[in-house]
Amino acid sequence: ILNVEQSPQSLHVQEGDSTNFTCSFPSSNFYALHWYRWETAKSPEALFVMTLNGDEKKKGRISATLNTKEGYSYLYIKGSQPEDSATYLCAFMRAGGTSYGKLTFGQGTILTVHP
Amino acid sequence: EAQVTQNPRYLITVTGKKLTVTCSQNMNHEYMSWYRQDPGLGLRQIYYSMNVEVTDKGDVPEGYKVSRKEKRNFPLILESPSPNQTSLYFCASSLIGLAKNIQYFGAGTRLSVL
Numbered sequence: 001i002l003n004v005e006q007s008p009q010s011l012h013v014q015e016g017d018s019t020n021f022t023c024s025f026p027s028s029n030f031y032a033l034h035w036y037r038w039e040t041a042k043s044p045e046a047l048f049v050m051t052l053n054g055d056e057k058k059k060g061r062i063s064a065t066l067n068t069k070e071g072y073s074y075l076y077i078k079g080s081q082p083e084d085s086a087t088y089l090c091a092f093m094r095a096g097g098t099s100y101g102k103l104t105f106g107q108g109t110i111l112t113v114h115p
Numbered sequence: 116e117a118q119v120t121q122n123p124r125y126l127i128t129v130t131g132k133k134l135t136v137t138c139s140q141n142m143n144h145e146y147m148s149w150y151r152q153d154p155g156l157g158l159r160q161i162y163y164s165m166n167v168e169v170t171d172k173g174d175v176p177e178g179y180k181v182s183r184k185e186k187r188n189f190p191l192i193l194e195s196p197s198p199n200q201t202s203l204y205f206c207a208s209s210l211i212g213l214a215k216n217i218q219y220f221g222a223g224t225r226l227s228v229l
């Protein structure tokens with residue numbers, strides 16, 4: 001089983017703070033990285049799919065960067081709002097062999113934004 | 116409305132009693148997948164399917180079976196459930212090519228095996 005690590009495990013910030021967290025994954029045979037947002041009592045919802053080294057994606061106040069050579073991705077939230085409170089998951093997809101279609105998730109970062 | 120539908124949403128059963136959790140999508144997606152979520156472990160992939168009659172194991176396939184006879188349906192079968200299969204299960208689907216296509220998740224099925 002591939003090792004996909006997310007840090008920190010949980011984070012508490014005040015409304016208006018900007019924050020970021022990390023997803024680390026194997027740097028060899030990289031194919032794609034997904035970011036998901038998962039609110040309590042709901043289903044995970046896709047944020048980004050990233051494939052190219054140096055890629056940067058943005059959706060409103062949320063953005064993500066990708067470094068495939070060193071095996072990490074950052075997710076940034078600018079000016080956090082209480083509605084951003086959720087678990088943020090990354091998922092790594094390896095290239096080639098029999099692994100195509102196999103997604104390995106990190107354990108998630110739980111973000112709580114206090115008003 | 117585009118959606119992934121799982122049934123049932125909640126299920127309590129006893130050890131050894133065969134059960135099936137259904138998953139259906141109306142987006143004509145080729146790729147479908149089952150995950151389980153346990154506290155502190157994130158989502159773990161059980162099985163996935165790249166298309167009709169094509170299925171493959173994820174990271175935690177033991178104790179589960181799947182089938183993909185039609186494009187829209189991907190049922191998860193527990194032939195002889197055990198208490199360690201108590202978990203929250205999600206089905207997801209996507210257009211083929213996870214390098215550019217996002218997954219859509221169902222609402223989840225909470226299973227308790229006594």
